[in-house]
Amino acid sequence: MLGVYSAVAGGAFRRYSTYRAATVAGAVTNTVFGGILASTMLALWHARPGLGGYDARQAVTYIWISQALLVTVAVWGGGFQDDVQARFRSGDIAIDLYRPVDFQGWWLASDVGRAAFQLVTRGAVPMAVGALAFDLTLPRQPLVWAEFLLAVALGLLVSFGLRFLVSLTGFWLHDAEGVRAAMMVVSMFFSGTLLPLALFPGLLGELARVLPFSAMVQLPADVLLQRRTGQSLLNLYAFQLAWAAVLLAAGRAVQALAVRKVVVQGG
Amino acid sequence: MVEDETLAARAGWAVRSWWLIAAMWARSMLTYRASFVLSLAANVLITFLDFAVLILMFRHTRQLAGWTLPETGFLYGTSSVALGTANFLVGSVGALGERVRSGALDTMLIRPAPALSQLAAERFSLRRLGRLVQAFAVLGWSLAALDVRWTWDRVLMVPALLLCGSVIFCAVFVGCSCVQFWWGDAAELQNSVTYGGSTLLQYPPTVFAKEVVAGTVFGVPLAFVNWLPALHILGRPDPLGLPVAFRFASPLAAALCMLAAAVAWRAGLRAYRSTGS
Numbered sequence: 444m445l446g447v448y449s450a451v452a453g454g455a456f457r458r459y460s461t462y463r464a465a466t467v468a469g470a471v472t473n474t475v476f477g478g479i480l481a482s483t484m485l486a487l488w489h490a491r492p493g494l495g496g497y498d499a500r501q502a503v504t505y506i507w508i509s510q511a512l513l514v515t516v517a518v519w520g521g522g523f524q525d526d527v528q529a530r531f532r533s534g535d536i537a538i539d540l541y542r543p544v545d546f547q548g549w550w551l552a553s554d555v556g557r558a559a560f561q562l563v564t565r566g567a568v569p570m571a572v573g574a575l576a577f578d579l580t581l582p583r584q585p586l587v588w589a590e591f592l593l594a595v596a597l598g599l600l601v602s603f604g605l606r607f608l609v610s611l612t613g614f615w616l617h618d619a620e621g622v623r624a625a626m627m628v629v630s631m632f633f634s635g636t637l638l639p640l641a642l643f644p645g646l647l648g649e650l651a652r653v654l655p656f657s658a659m660v661q662l663p664a665d666v667l668l669q670r671r672t673g674q675s676l677l678n679l680y681a682f683q684l685a686w687a688a689v690l691l692a693a694g695r696a697v698q699a700l701a702v703r704k705v706v707v708q709g710g
Numbered sequence: 711m712v713e714d715e716t717l718a719a720r721a722g723w724a725v726r727s728w729w730l731i732a733a734m735w736a737r738s739m740l741t742y743r744a745s746f747v748l749s750l751a752a753n754v755l756i757t758f759l760d761f762a763v764l765i766l767m768f769r770h771t772r773q774l775a776g777w778t779l780p781e782t783g784f785l786y787g788t789s790s791v792a793l794g795t796a797n798f799l800v801g802s803v804g805a806l807g808e809r810v811r812s813g814a815l816d817t818m819l820i821r822p823a824p825a826l827s828q829l830a831a832e833r834f835s836l837r838r839l840g841r842l843v844q845a846f847a848v849l850g851w852s853l854a855a856l857d858v859r860w861t862w863d864r865v866l867m868v869p870a871l872l873l874c875g876s877v878i879f880c881a882v883f884v885g886c887s888c889v890q891f892w893w894g895d896a897a898e899l900q901n902s903v904t905y906g907g908s909t910l911l912q913y914p915p916t917v918f919a920k921e922v923v924a925g926t927v928f929g930v931p932l933a934f935v936n937w938l939p940a941l942h943i944l945g946r947p948d949p950l951g952l953p954v955a956f957r958f959a960s961p962l963a964a965a966l967c968m969l970a971a972a973v974a975w976r977a978g979l980r981a982y983r984s985t986g987s
Binding site: 462463464465467468469471472475476478479480482483485486487489490491494621624625628629631632637638642643644 | 745757759760763837896898909910917
């Protein structure tokens with residue numbers, strides 16, 4: 444059974460690797476945004492050195508990590524969501540439901556393949572350009588990079604859990620575009636993509652720290668910046684795992700409701 | 711269409727075609743009125759989170775690279791209005807690659823209406839108004855909060871800035887999407903110039919390296935959207951030390967951008983070979 448999922452993941456990886464022009468265009472876009480946001484961070488930390496416990500170099504590094512993760516963990520949404528959306532429109536979604544493979548597992552596997560491809564292209568390229576153009580602080584120990592990759596993988600699970608729920612609203616709304624658009628802005632804001640969550644004041648900061656979105660960008664970035672080590676790192680993984688479990692379980696429950704609702708029209 | 715039509719008549723027909731198609735899409739969307747109103751309202755509220763990032767930054771400092779929050783808000787508002795207007799009018803051209811792939815462009819080319827008007831109005835969405843409402847709200851707030859002596863030239867420059875800025879972004883949308891005639895999947899490349907450019911212009915020019923600012927004056931002329939005219943309105947020195955005339959050159963820059971976009975569109979259309987589907 445595991446063979447099916449790894450085949451789906453491998454297929455998704457290969458599929459995305461054929462979109463060469465799109466990959467180049469996307470990497471350029473991430474690099475442009477990285478350059479713009481890194482400059483604003485430099486200006487802010489020039490006025491307030493040490494803000495939020497980051498020095499200027501860490502703040503700039505933070506922005507480049509967040510641009511590298513933006514598409515990998517799909518903060519903007521997308522990936523399997525585009526496929527599912529198209530299948531809602533065409534009605535093919537009914538076929539997906541009677542395949543002898545789990546619906547949620549199928550799309551999760553395809554999203555893992557996509558994320559792996561985008562990590563090595565749209566993650567690595569902006570990071571490399573950022574390291575050349577700006578003064579970054581990146582760890583030399585391979586272990587920290589391994590810890591970072593684990594945090595990214597868990598972040599992807601959380602992101603998938605959220606996007607899966609958003610896509611399932613299509614069973615009721617026929618079109619999840621509106622919900623997706625709203626989710627995109629909320630998740631950009633609360634994941635810490637544009638600004639480290641340490642800069643959010645009072646209640647807003649508390650809220651940002653308990654919501655699942657921080658698992659996508661803020662937490663993996665903190666791991667790579669070595670702000671979370673030892674027990675604190677384990678707590679971070681536990682937080683990500685807990686949200687992933689809750690969201691994936693909620694996805695299953697909603698899926699069970701949705702399946703009962705589907706009416707397949709003949710023709 | 712007769713042979714001896716004037717340029718004005720042709721332009722009028724192009725605008726009218728856009729209007730007819732856009733109105734059709736708007737009517738189809740308004741069929742579900744409650745859903746539309748709800749999604750528009752949510753859209754307006756949600757886009758304020760984007761400006762919230764700027765407010766959060768200014769909670770930690772009074773000035774960003776020497777600019778205050780109302781001044782930066784003015785840049786944010788003007789840049790977003792210009793981009794929002796362009797996106798509202800011609801944003802759909804970004805899907806050119808998709809239209810080529812699906813063969814929809816062939817249909818547009820044989821209809822008796824300008825292909826560019828059809829492409830710009832295809833799948834026109836009134837939801838794009840949400841972004842524009844937010845942009846005008848931020849601009850209005852910044853105008854009220856700014857500490858500027860409003861002489862008549864400064865007052866007149868604000869609508870002129872919005873008009874020229876919107877024209878420049880329209881030209882950038884059309885010009886950059888022409889890349890997709892050759893490079894079908896590269897739709898995202900134009901995002902780095904349109905959305906990336908608008909994000910760049912939301913921050914003070916002093917935040918960025920001089921080479922970057924020079925690139926927006928002499929390369930893709932985005933500095934003429936709001937940076938250069940804002941220097942005059944806000945009474946600020948030019949970080950590049952350019953002659954004062956540059957601050958008033960936006961109409962010229964807008965005209966040049968339109969010309970460049972027109973050349974790119976014609977070149978693209980001439981190079982276009984149907985997929986045959």
